[in-house]
Amino acid sequence: xxxxxxxxxxxxxxxxxxxxxxxxxxxxxxxxxxxSGLQVTPKNIFPSNIQGLPTxxxxxxxxxxxxxxxxxxxxxxxxNGQTMKQxxxxxxxxxxxxxxxxxxxxxSYQRDDLNLIGIPLTDICNKEYxxxxxxxxxxxxxxxxxxxxxLDIEFDIFQQLVQDQFKGKEKLITPNIHALELGxxxxxxxxxxxxxxxxxxxxxxxxxxxxxxxxGTALGAIYAGATVAGxxxxxxxxxxxxxxxKYCKRLRVCPSSGQNNFAIIQAEDELSAMGMVLGxxxxxxxxxxxxxxPGLSLMSxxxxxxxxxxxxxxxxxxxxxxxSTGMPTRTQQSDILPAAYASHxxxxxxxxxxxxxxxxxxxxxxxxxxxEQLQTPVxxxxxxxxxxxxxxxxxxxWDDATHLNRGKVLSKDELDxxxxxxxxxxxxxxxxxxxxxxxxxxxxxxxxxxxxxxxDEYAAYTESSEAYVRSMKRLEKKWxxxxxxxxxxxxxxxxxxANIGAIFYGTSTDASLEAIDLTAEKEIAINGLKIxxxxxxxxxxxxxxxxxxxxxxxxxxDGQLKTLLVNELNINxxxxxSILNYDGMPITANFICQEIDATLDRAKITPLHKAERI
Amino acid sequence: xxxxxxxxxxxxxxxxxxGFTRADYEGALSTLCAxxxxxxxxxxxxxxxxxxxxxxxxxxxxxxxGCSSKTPAYFLGNSHGFNSVHGRMPSVATGANLANRDxxxxxxxxxxxxxxxxxxxxxxxxxxxxxxxYIVMNNGCYGLTKGQDSATADRGSASKKGVxxxxxxxxxxxxxxxxxxxxxxxxxxxxxxxxxxxxxxxxSHRGFALIDVVSPCVTFNNTAKSTKSYDHVREHVNATGTFxxxxxxxxxxxxxxPGKTEEITLHDGSAIRLHKATENLDFNSxxxxxxxxxxxxxxxxxxxxxxxxxxxxxxxxxxxxxTNKPLNSLTEDALIPGKKVLDTINESFQ
Numbered sequence: 001x002x003x004x005x006x007x008x009x010x011x012x013x014x015x016x017x018x019x020x021x022x023x024x025x026x027x028x029x030x031x032x033x034x035x036s037g038l039q040v041t042p043k044n045i046f047p048s049n050i051q052g053l054p055t056x057x058x059x060x061x062x063x064x065x066x067x068x069x070x071x072x073x074x075x076x077x078x079x080n081g082q083t084m085k086q087x088x089x090x091x092x093x094x095x096x097x098x099x100x101x102x103x104x105x106x107x108s109y110q111r112d113d114l115n116l117i118g119i120p121l122t123d124i125c126n127k128e129y130x131x132x133x134x135x136x137x138x139x140x141x142x143x144x145x146x147x148x149x150x151l152d153i154e155f156d157i158f159q160q161l162v163q164d165q166f167k168g169k170e171k172l173i174t175p176n177i178h179a180l181e182l183g184x185x186x187x188x189x190x191x192x193x194x195x196x197x198x199x200x201x202x203x204x205x206x207x208x209x210x211x212x213x214x215x216g217t218a219l220g221a222i223y224a225g226a227t228v229a230g231x232x233x234x235x236x237x238x239x240x241x242x243x244x245x246k247y248c249k250r251l252r253v254c255p256s257s258g259q260n261n262f263a264i265i266q267a268e269d270e271l272s273a274m275g276m277v278l279g280x281x282x283x284x285x286x287x288x289x290x291x292x293x294p295g296l297s298l299m300s301x302x303x304x305x306x307x308x309x310x311x312x313x314x315x316x317x318x319x320x321x322x323x324s325t326g327m328p329t330r331t332q333q334s335d336i337l338p339a340a341y342a343s344h345x346x347x348x349x350x351x352x353x354x355x356x357x358x359x360x361x362x363x364x365x366x367x368x369x370x371x372e373q374l375q376t377p378v379x380x381x382x383x384x385x386x387x388x389x390x391x392x393x394x395x396x397x398w399d400d401a402t403h404l405n406r407g408k409v410l411s412k413d414e415l416d417x418x419x420x421x422x423x424x425x426x427x428x429x430x431x432x433x434x435x436x437x438x439x440x441x442x443x444x445x446x447x448x449x450x451x452x453x454x455x456d457e458y459a460a461y462t463e464s465s466e467a468y469v470r471s472m473k474r475l476e477k478k479w480x481x482x483x484x485x486x487x488x489x490x491x492x493x494x495x496x497x498a499n500i501g502a503i504f505y506g507t508s509t510d511a512s513l514e515a516i517d518l519t520a521e522k523e524i525a526i527n528g529l530k531i532x533x534x535x536x537x538x539x540x541x542x543x544x545x546x547x548x549x550x551x552x553x554x555x556x557x558d559g560q561l562k563t564l565l566v567n568e569l570n571i572n573x574x575x576x577x578s579i580l581n582y583d584g585m586p587i588t589a590n591f592i593c594q595e596i597d598a599t600l601d602r603a604k605i606t607p608l609h610k611a612e613r614i
Numbered sequence: 615x616x617x618x619x620x621x622x623x624x625x626x627x628x629x630x631x632x633g634f635t636r637a638d639y640e641g642a643l644s645t646l647c648a649x650x651x652x653x654x655x656x657x658x659x660x661x662x663x664x665x666x667x668x669x670x671x672x673x674x675x676x677x678x679x680g681c682s683s684k685t686p687a688y689f690l691g692n693s694h695g696f697n698s699v700h701g702r703m704p705s706v707a708t709g710a711n712l713a714n715r716d717x718x719x720x721x722x723x724x725x726x727x728x729x730x731x732x733x734x735x736x737x738x739x740x741x742x743x744x745x746x747x748y749i750v751m752n753n754g755c756y757g758l759t760k761g762q763d764s765a766t767a768d769r770g771s772a773s774k775k776g777v778x779x780x781x782x783x784x785x786x787x788x789x790x791x792x793x794x795x796x797x798x799x800x801x802x803x804x805x806x807x808x809x810x811x812x813x814x815x816x817x818s819h820r821g822f823a824l825i826d827v828v829s830p831c832v833t834f835n836n837t838a839k840s841t842k843s844y845d846h847v848r849e850h851v852n853a854t855g856t857f858x859x860x861x862x863x864x865x866x867x868x869x870x871x872p873g874k875t876e877e878i879t880l881h882d883g884s885a886i887r888l889h890k891a892t893e894n895l896d897f898n899s900x901x902x903x904x905x906x907x908x909x910x911x912x913x914x915x916x917x918x919x920x921x922x923x924x925x926x927x928x929x930x931x932x933x934x935x936x937t938n939k940p941l942n943s944l945t946e947d948a949l950i951p952g953k954k955v956l957d958t959i960n961e962s963f964q
Contacts, residue, residue, distance in 0.1 A: 034964070209963035219959065225949040227941040228712045230705070247959075251951045259937040261948050263712040265930075268738040272705035275698065275735070279709025282696060283674070283717075284942035287709060305699050395960040398953045404946060438942065439674045439694035439710075440717050447671060449687055451697040460642075461687070 002094040003115055004074050005196040008038055008063040012075040012147075012197075015087040016140075019051030022079070025140030026057040028165065029147060030390060032157045034210045037202040038063050041510075042390050043586055048235070048328045054083045063202055067356075067392055068511030071590030075151075075197060077143055079121065085109070096195055098143065098150075117191050119146050124182055138179040145183025150195040155184060209357070209395045213386035214290075216357035217316055218243035219396060220364025221288055222251060225404055226314070228287035229264045230276025232295060235328050236384035237318035240290035270295035274302040274315065281312040282450060284409070284438035286368050288314035293322045293335050296342065296379075303377055304343025305452040307475070310425070310434070312371035312407075316364070316380045318387040321584040330584025331385035333506055336560035339379045340534050346472065350378045350482055351534040354386065355509040356393040363532075366487060372407035374482050375433060383555075385507045385586040408435045415445040423458040424448045425471060432478030483535045491543070492528035494520065500605075501547035503540075503576075504554070505531040505561060508587050512553045515592035524600065526551070534564065541569040544576070549603075551596065553579040555587050631667040639664045641691040645684070651803030651829030651844075652685050652751045658806050659720060659749070660689040662813040666861070673718045674710055678703040678732060681758055682724035682751035682829075690720075701732025704739035707746055708930070714940040715931050718817055719746035726756050729765040729784045736786075740793040740822050745929040747816040747823045750786055751803070753831035754842040761834030772839035773831075787921055788907055790824045791900045796927040797823035798903065800918045802847050803830065808919060811859040811886075815920070818859070820881035821929045828916065852910055854919035855890040880925045888920065897923045 016022035033040035041060040047053040093113040101118025267273040280287035321327035437446035448459040504512035559578040581587040670692035677683035679700035754767040816823035910917040
């Protein structure tokens with residue numbers, strides 16, 4: 001029997017039923033890999049449901065630095081009868097299938113290229129526990145214990161994880177460790193030599209953390225001094241505000257008075273949530289909302305107001321699979337275009353594209369700085385994969401010398417000392433950005449009327465075509481200023497000279513970088529450019545112009561970033577080749593490689609060494 | 615504009631306690647139709663702020679879209695104003711108030727802006743008991759789009775187009791009482807004697823204060839068959855009584871007939887002294903208020919004046935437990951936890 005043999009390089013998938021306690025067991029498994037010092041990429045594939053439907057948890061393990069999905073499954077832990085057949089068929093030839101053999105596998109399960117690992121989870125738990133809930137919960141812990149043996153993960157790591165997890169609930173520690181031991185022992189006694197996948201601990205995770213992106217975004221908001229959040233519940237963004245509230249309660253409650261140095265309101269809808277953000281930002285507080293595609297649609301009206309009246313505000317869009325309700329618990333990068341041009345009339349918005357939780361933290365901070373400096377909304381485009389899955393990344397970092405840049409806001413003294421007449425929308429610095437005032441600052445100076453209707457430099461209503469065009473032109477100038485301030489793209493230069501480029505962003509980054517590496521092994525060099533923000537800096541156009549053609553790798557059907565590049569940089573569309581994954585699952589390196597190969601075949605581009613031989 | 619307001623002021627204009635003249639509370643010239651009820655309401659807001667000696671820059675004027683929502687440009691020119699989007703003023707006011715609880719928030723809206731496109735936001739700002747004055751300039755029609763019926767138009771009432779409105783109307787006062795507003799009043803733009811003390815009391819009330827002001831539209835809805843015309847309102851108005859607003863410092867000297875006069879102390883120590891015309895009305899009881907409003911409606915009358923008052927309801931900030939300081943005044947020390955804390959947080963993810 002062929003067996004997949006691998007050390008520190010495999011994909012394991014858990015098939016469970018949601019609401020059965022599998023999530024915490026599976027998280028514990030992923031964390032054991034993290035603590036073994038290896039790269040780990042867990043993906044939770046869950047239904048839009050509370051209890052009883054199939055859910056999967058895929059964990060990729062490796063030690064070469066790859067953090068994207070690879071594609072394929074080497075080891076399946078099958079505990080869900082509803083999907084067992086499909087799970088059985090999904091495993092790669094030579095892979096492993098761990099199942100509950102309290103009952104035999106049905107006769108239809110016929111594969112001679114699979115290694116079966118039967119663990120009688122039900123029998124073990126029925127024998128050990130009398131409480132039905134415990135029987136269910138501990139099944140998950142038993143299979144984790146078995147994996148500890150089968151994959152050579154140090155048992156001590158699990159003991160420590162259990163102790164950390166149940167800190168404060170000590171009486172749960174011993175039974176959990178006992179359940180781990182039951183699984184470990186059974187596997188050792190019955191499957192001593194079955195599994196050829198193994199973990200060899202290394203020390204690759206110094207200075208790293210394993211955390212979800214939404215937590216990073218929320219912490220970024222805390223460190224940016226955000227005090228107001230208006231929001232409406234929607235998957236997959238809800239945990240942004242949950243995390244913000246959790247850390248506010250820990251870090252933002254005045255120790256002497258017990259009063260909150262923050263205000264969070266669950267609004268009646270997304271319209272209202274965005275209105276609250278603008279009201280608070282207009283009034284000098286840093287404020288944000290978190291939503292997903294459907295909410296972005298509703299917030300568009302306010303985004304237009306904020307663009308034209310020049311009001312700051314941060315919108316976190318944790319994208320999910322659209323259109324409409326789409327697949328609410330699956331991922332996509334499909335709000336790129338609607339976010340960039342949200343609202344009627346000529347509008348453009350600054351967008352940031354984080355790729356991992358560390359960037360969520362940094363870009364969340366950046367978003368508050370940019371929105372106040374540029375006096376226009378900033379949209380953070382995260383997604384479900386980044387927001388809700390644990391992602392391995394560099395630890396969050398903060399420099400205590402950092403001070404907030406609140407942009408051009410006039411103080412009482414500045415208003416007092418002002419000789420000339422103040423105008424809210426006067427462009428005094430030739431950067432398209434005026435000086436604003438906060439209500440309540442000065443008794444007689446600096447008041448103005450904020451409006452979404454056409455206004456002149458002094459914020460007075462006007463229907464003058466000239467004044468209108470002046471203000472639209474100034475907004476364009478501000479857009480040029482923004483190009484200098486937003487995070488620059490990152491260049492990944494190939495080892496050898498490359499005529500082909502690849503552009504990617506956000507959660508397409510890790511799999512793209514891996515695919516570039518894999519393609520380089522075939523002696524085809526590709527330069528990479530990771531886009532971090534919209535508007536695009538001049539470097540992006542330069543990058544495209546320097547290559548024969550450029551792949552644009554993204555997770556939507558229509559090539560939204562490609563459209564944006566063509567439109568904004570006046571690029572010949574023929575020079576951009578889309579690689580598009582939009583099935584709701586995070587993009588894999590294997591898929592990108594296939595697409596690259598297919599394109600190169602069509603273009604008859606041969607690897608260097610073959611070309612030399614011809 | 616074909617003319618501008620003269621800039622010459624009489625040197626001996628009366629000043630209020632903080633040294634401002636009435637002119638310091640004026641705004642730009644109104645562009646509404648001559649005779650529009652809204653202009654009278656603007657004048658009453660201006661007069662109330664002058665008499666209460668509120669520093670103009672301590673007021674924020676919030677509005678949505680429509681004729682009514684334009685008015686904040688025409689009063690309190692030294693205050694910041696925010697003319698937001700249609701029906702969304704409540705959320706913007708909520709955010710603004712969260713950022714700075716120390717300002718006076720005066721929201722101005724219309725019947726379309728509130729009872730149709732903004733009904734959801736209106737309902738929820740009431741529920742949250744945001745500390746603001748919410749004035750509806752209610753004319754039963756859409757002015758800027760040339761006179762369509764609004765959701766507050768009474769069934770059977772006909773505007774200039776002459777077609778009686780077939781739909782039942784939304785009573786914003788009853789809605790607000792049902793949703794838990796602490797201060798609910800109705801008034802008429804033509805009755806400044808009533809409106810000014812109502813606005814002053816509403817400003818002094820902590821929490822959500824609604825004043826639904828019937829404000830005839832002279833251009834589209836001042837017809838013989840309209841229930842919101844000047845004539846109809848004047849003929850059918852019936853007040854719950856008259857009342858005086860007594861600022862904190864004033865001593866109460868006048869004696870009133872017991873039973874008919876009621877005094878209610880507001881959160882800031884000022885008081886409302888009511889001289890009730892309707893003996894049945896218990897201002898502290900939502901049920902009594904609803905009952906009286908409906909009873910008058912049955913008779914074809916419009917009940918105006920204070921309808922309901924509960925000065926003790928906790929406002930949004932109290933419900934949230936927010937700091938007494940305006941959130942927009944908090945410094946980096948209070949807001950940013952620093953590197954050491956972040957390092958500890960990092961450890962929890964390892």
